[in-house]
Amino acid sequence: MADPQPDIKTLYNEGCNALRHYSLCVMNMRTVTIAQGIVILSAAIYLINQRAFHPSLWLCVFGGLFTFVLHMLQKSYWEHFEKILDAVEKIELNADQGRSPIGPWHVYKTNRDSRYGKTWWRLLVRHGPFLLILSAFLTVSLYDVFQVRR
Numbered sequence: 608m609a610d611p612q613p614d615i616k617t618l619y620n621e622g623c624n625a626l627r628h629y630s631l632c633v634m635n636m637r638t639v640t641i642a643q644g645i646v647i648l649s650a651a652i653y654l655i656n657q658r659a660f661h662p663s664l665w666l667c668v669f670g671g672l673f674t675f676v677l678h679m680l681q682k683s684y685w686e687h688f689e690k691i692l693d694a695v696e697k698i699e700l701n702a703d704q705g706r707s708p709i710g711p712w713h714v715y716k717t718n719r720d721s722r723y724g725k726t727w728w729r730l731l732v733r734h735g736p737f738l739l740i741l742s743a744f745l746t747v748s749l750y751d752v753f754q755v756r757r
Contacts, residue, residue, distance in 0.1 A: 636680055643674070651670070667744045670744045692712060
């Protein structure tokens with residue numbers, strides 16, 4: 608018995624579910640990154656107040672590496688989202704034999720592409736939390752280095 612091929616509605620439904628899943632993954636990864644950044648920066652600043660500059664420096668190095676790992680995880684989720692978004696948009700375009708683009712994901716992708724085409728938007732939205740936290744770790748690390756040399 609041959610395996611039945613999934614129909615267009617099933618493919619579209621799976622694609623929509625996957626888009627929602629990866630969108631949530633990206634949002635959760637950003638939330639985790641912000642939370643870990645606040646916690647690690649708070650601990651590093653506490654150690655600075657206690658004049659424990661070496662532990663504070665190592666904590667900032669760890670925080671920077673951890674933020675980088677979280678950023679790479681988010682990047683993976685983001686790339687999966689983009690590939691599935693392309694596939695779902697093609698399903699929407701094929702639903703009307705390419706005469707006119709219909710469907711919510713096509714509208715979303717069109718708006719998203721126009722915004723992400725702008726470098727400043729991409730930096731602020733896609734990379735902003737990670738860049739902000741990494742710059743904070745770098746600033747605290749530099750402060751630690753200068754305090755250790757005193």
